[in-house]
Amino acid sequence: MQTNADTPFTVVPIAYVESRLRERSEAPRQGDEGAPDAWLSFEPAVAAGLADLRAGDEVILLSWLHQADRTVLSVHPRSDPERRLTGVFSTRSPDRPNPIGLHRVRVLVVEGLRVHVAGLEAIDGTPIIDVKPVLGRGAMR
């Protein structure tokens, strides 16, 4: 087993989001709250990893929330000042020590290195760092 001791904790983008959402302020809090469909443009180097992705697949995208504030440990949930400050590990705040977004989406189209997905709340230019199949039944949120 290769352990990659040279790069154990460096995340490499495998794709980038192309979306009409340009600013965090425009983005819904979750993908099922009116997020638009978006395209993912994958890096040629990972093409073999996409070989079995099909329209209709339900997948989990992990994104790198590149505009996040990584120093934040407590937030008002949903940025609502009426809600008391809450530890970030009990929230889905994008501002957290490792700003990794978790998104369940349905694949609409696969065209080579370009994949169209439904209902993605990530903004244009967000790096995607992993794609995983949804296992089992029921909602993955």
Add this chain to the structure above:
Amino acid sequence: MQTNADTPFTVVPIAYVESRLRERSEAPRQGDEGAPDAWLSFEPAVAAGLADLRAGDEVILLSWLHQADRTVLSVHPRSDPERRLTGVFSTRSPDRPNPIGLHRVRVLVVEGLRVHVAGLEAIDGTPIIDVKPVLGRGAMR
């Protein structure tokens, strides 16, 4: 919004797994396939982020699968040579470009910086990089 241009793609461990699982070969494929309970030992620097974690919470752990081979793009699912080679983004293989594990677990005990969780398939010493609440109902796999 701070963009942290100095460290945009570097993952920082927030905790480490303490488990009786010592080798990948011992670990079940998924947490609901006989994985043992495990302790998570968090870094003091992120204590404030844990403030609202409670016994009984269902959470998603993101781990850094530190023994993964990041060069792998196709695998035989579940390491079964009878299964045809499949693109890693259609599998849960730990070997993938960004070896991030996704684990849904129930919190059993919170003791300061130590958190006991049920059914975690990650091996002893695995870094944890994020904790998120499960949203909505149903299984998160």
